[in-house]
Amino acid sequence: MSMEQMLHYLAALEQNNDRDWFHTHRQEYDQARTAFEKLVEDLLCELRRSDPSLPVLPARELTFKxxxxxxxxxxxxxxxxxxxxxxxxxxxLPVPVGYYLMVRPGGRSFLGGGLFADMFRDATTRVRDAIAANGEEWAAILADPVFAGTFTVGGSALKRVPQGYDPAHPQAEWLRCKSWYLELPVPDSRLLEPGFLPWVAEAFQRMQPFNDFLNRALEGFELPAR
Known part of the structure; x- marks a missing residue:
């Protein structure tokens, strides 16, 4: 199945979002899912060339239902x-942080990275401590022209710098944050280009220093047991 057909299937599912339609069109879903999993497998191979921290896993263990x-x-x-x-x-798993891809028609696809979850207090504290202690390194990552020309850092934030941190710290605006993430919108036209996969891989490689900083800060953090 082509990317265009995948987008067509997702658009049709959005217009007919019920279980009867889904099961009636199960074959189309299976074909679209298989095509996406192939994209994920190819992307993983590309990313592992620059980020060996990524394990070799089947695509089904990297995708969401x-x-x-x-x-x-x-x-x-x-x-x-x-x-x-x-x-x-x-x-x-959201921690350690990695590379997030969402394909959704209507200009709602995007690439993401960093720490999206803001409910893990220990994770937030670890990143704040790392920014406070390594402010110059953090600033250099964000100011890098290749990074800054591609991404904007987002995240939920407090109104003030929390207790225990210097309100006058050069990175005070980032110490207020509870999460630190990246989103790069992907228009439908980009999805349909022949060079989409290498473009995604290059974009993710540009965010690798950002992810690496967060993962060094998050080393030893364990997600709560479900």
């Missing part, structure tokens, strides 16, 4: 019409 957990959501539609994957040192 379309089915939504609707128990606590007002939106009861059963599917998220997007193909998503996270390629990190521990597969699709």
């Amino acid at each position: 379309l089915m939504r957990d609707t128990r606590f959501s007002r939106d009861k539609s059963p599917y998220l019409p997007a193909f998503r994957a996270h390629l990190g040192p521990r597969g699709k």
